[in-house]
Amino acid sequence: MDIVLAIKEALESLSANKLRAGLTILGIVIGVAAVIAMLAIGTGAQNTILGSINSVGTNLLFVFQGNTQQDIRNEQPITMSDVNAMEDVLQAPHVQMVSPVVYGYVNATYGGETTRPELLGVTSNFEATANYGLSEGSFISDENVNGRASVALIGPDVAEKLFGRRDMITGETIRLEGQPFRVIGVLESKGGGSVGSQDNVIFVPLTTARVRLLDRERDHVDIVYIQAVDAESVTTASNEVAQILRTRHHTEIGLDDFTIYTQEDILSVAGTITSVLTIFLGGIAAISLLVGGIGIMNIMLVSVTERTKEIGLRKALGARKADILLQFLTESSLLSLFGGIIGIVFGWLISVAVGKIATASGTPFTPAVGLNAILLATLFSTAVGLFFGIYPANRAANLEPVEALRYE
Amino acid sequence: MAKKGNAIVAKDLTKVYQMGHVEVSALCGVSLEIKYGEVVSIMGPSGSGKSTLMNIIGCLDRPTSGEYYLDGMLVSDLSDDQLALIRNQKVGFVFQNFNLLARSSALVNVQLPMRYAGVREGMQERAAKSLEAVGLSDRMNHKPTELSGGQQQRVALARALINDPAILLADEPTGNLDSKSGEEIIELLLDLNKKNGTTLIIVTHDPKISARTQRIIRLYDGKVVKE
Numbered sequence: 001m002d003i004v005l006a007i008k009e010a011l012e013s014l015s016a017n018k019l020r021a022g023l024t025i026l027g028i029v030i031g032v033a034a035v036i037a038m039l040a041i042g043t044g045a046q047n048t049i050l051g052s053i054n055s056v057g058t059n060l061l062f063v064f065q066g067n068t069q070q071d072i073r074n075e076q077p078i079t080m081s082d083v084n085a086m087e088d089v090l091q092a093p094h095v096q097m098v099s100p101v102v103y104g105y106v107n108a109t110y111g112g113e114t115t116r117p118e119l120l121g122v123t124s125n126f127e128a129t130a131n132y133g134l135s136e137g138s139f140i141s142d143e144n145v146n147g148r149a150s151v152a153l154i155g156p157d158v159a160e161k162l163f164g165r166r167d168m169i170t171g172e173t174i175r176l177e178g179q180p181f182r183v184i185g186v187l188e189s190k191g192g193g194s195v196g197s198q199d200n201v202i203f204v205p206l207t208t209a210r211v212r213l214l215d216r217e218r219d220h221v222d223i224v225y226i227q228a229v230d231a232e233s234v235t236t237a238s239n240e241v242a243q244i245l246r247t248r249h250h251t252e253i254g255l256d257d258f259t260i261y262t263q264e265d266i267l268s269v270a271g272t273i274t275s276v277l278t279i280f281l282g283g284i285a286a287i288s289l290l291v292g293g294i295g296i297m298n299i300m301l302v303s304v305t306e307r308t309k310e311i312g313l314r315k316a317l318g319a320r321k322a323d324i325l326l327q328f329l330t331e332s333s334l335l336s337l338f339g340g341i342i343g344i345v346f347g348w349l350i351s352v353a354v355g356k357i358a359t360a361s362g363t364p365f366t367p368a369v370g371l372n373a374i375l376l377a378t379l380f381s382t383a384v385g386l387f388f389g390i391y392p393a394n395r396a397a398n399l400e401p402v403e404a405l406r407y408e
Numbered sequence: 409m410a411k412k413g414n415a416i417v418a419k420d421l422t423k424v425y426q427m428g429h430v431e432v433s434a435l436c437g438v439s440l441e442i443k444y445g446e447v448v449s450i451m452g453p454s455g456s457g458k459s460t461l462m463n464i465i466g467c468l469d470r471p472t473s474g475e476y477y478l479d480g481m482l483v484s485d486l487s488d489d490q491l492a493l494i495r496n497q498k499v500g501f502v503f504q505n506f507n508l509l510a511r512s513s514a515l516v517n518v519q520l521p522m523r524y525a526g527v528r529e530g531m532q533e534r535a536a537k538s539l540e541a542v543g544l545s546d547r548m549n550h551k552p553t554e555l556s557g558g559q560q561q562r563v564a565l566a567r568a569l570i571n572d573p574a575i576l577l578a579d580e581p582t583g584n585l586d587s588k589s590g591e592e593i594i595e596l597l598l599d600l601n602k603k604n605g606t607t608l609i610i611v612t613h614d615p616k617i618s619a620r621t622q623r624i625i626r627l628y629d630g631k632v633v634k635e
Contacts, residue, residue, distance in 0.1 A: 321489060
């Protein structure tokens with residue numbers, strides 16, 4: 001018996017019991033829809049997170065004080081003279097630009113409004129290294145830094161909170177920790193990621209922040225943003241910076257009192273976390289697909305028992321084991337195939353809806369239904385149908401014709 | 409028309425069933441021969457081994473020992489799939505309770521043996537011809553539930569004949585029919601034998617039917633007692 005006839009017969013026998021077939025298919029629909037939606041949401045989250053990390057700049061290094069892996073005695077802070085050494089072309093030829101930063105949180109007020117954004121004390125280099133753009137005004141200049149000027153750049157979220165708008169703000173005066181600062185510009189939005197909004201920030205000159213707002217010791221720096229000459233020389237630049245700091249801090253071998261992160265490190269960590277998240281979500285969804293498969297097996301077993309006499313008749317008329325096997329496997333595979341197709345559509349609808357809800361609630365992210373997710377779900381659901389169909393079909397194929405015919 | 413010689417040769421067939429720890433002998437050395445074109449009835453009380461003999465003759469089951477030749481071929485040692493092929497090609501079954509597929513039309517029911525024979529073309533036409541031969545040309549697209557008992561048995565008969573079998577095996581073919589339709593079926597069977605020389609084996613309780621066959625094989629306690 002060929003496959004076209006087998007499919008036609010399977011359709012006939014499935015449509016003889018529409019409600020039963022429909023409910024069995026529903027089990028697979030839910031499973032496949034869950035897998036598709038979960039994978040789409042996971043992939044969407046991954047894209048959003050990696051995208052927001054990437055928007056900081058691709059050939060960046062970050063240098064912090066301290067060692068996260070080991071306890072270090074006599075940990076030394078990173079100072080402005082360290083920073084100057086890193087800028088030395090002879091010692092660090094692969095470093096393009098160095099941008100020291102101090103950071104903390106301050107109260108910012110304007111009129112009756114108050115907010116507590118992150119404050120970054122920066123130099124003029126920061127605009128280029130951290131890849132920030134301005135929607136109006138100008139960036140903090142070397143003169144601002146040298147003169148400890150009371151000027152500030154504000155992020156769009158801060159502007160929104162204090163002024164209720166994002167433009168025509170340059171020239172206004174806000175108060176940081178009660179001291180007046182003139183707003184010299186507004187930052188372009190970079191979007192928010194899982195690592196916190198990059199829009200809820202205020203930039204002031206490094207010197208001003210250290211002395212008047214954050215009370216850091218002279219010369220100390222919290223983070224150094226370093227831009228390598230290009231993306232390929234990030235590792236080389238990292239080694240050069242590490243060598244400079246080891247020499248200047250007189251560290252013991254293998255006991256650095258500083259930590260260097262590259263953008264790549266952060267990307268790979270975030271990538272790992274989001275992949276695990278996606279696999280976890282997909283795995284949970286796969287369980288419901290498994291339950292759907294058990295539903296198929298259950299209904300096929302009932303069907304085999306109900307049709308014992310029919311199987312006996314077919315065998316009497318010359319059906320071989322393979323014919324009976326094919327007949328029942330076709331039925332179970334069709335059930336799961338239909339479930340798979342409907343499930344893909346449902347899953348896609350669910351992920352679109354989730355995307356809309358997320359956007360409406362202020363976290364713009366787009367669930368991505370990948371071709372691989374669709375292929376995976378189709379393959380997996382058909383495999384489920386085959387796998388859970390084999391046992392009942394085998395049972396049918398191995399019935400003794402005499403006994404099957406006698407069955408009432 | 410009918411071939412010369414024996415359609416069926418059975419030598420010393422036995423069949424032993426294992427019922428728990430007890431062995432039950434359903435057949436104890438049955439030997440018989442049935443010629444091509446012959447009309448034979450098999451009679452006997454229930455438990456006499458009629459059904460067992462019937463299943464072995466129809467290649468639905470294998471004897472425990474003994475040799476069984478169907479259409480000149482030794483079939484007692486064949487595999488399951490080979491037996492399926494023999495049933496498909498050489499045996500036509502007519503059952504007491506018709507055994508039609510309820511959700512399929514008469515035409516589709518009659519085509520079923522051809523599907524398993526791997527016939528691809530002309531199935532429709534052959535099935536229609538076969539239904540015509542049993543007088544059902546106006547009921548081809550009806551489902552079994554829309555047919556009377558007698559009509560259902562005719563569909564079964566058309567199905568049994570579709571692959572042009574060497575023997576036609578009818579197990580109580582009139583058992584579920586009223587006397588008038590039963591009579592019609594018997595007429596049809598005997599008529600087929602006369603016209604086409606089909607070898608006919610009827611298992612029955614009814615002496616009126618067996619009286620119309622050329623030979624009666626009586627079974628008692630798994631043995632042939634009288635021919």
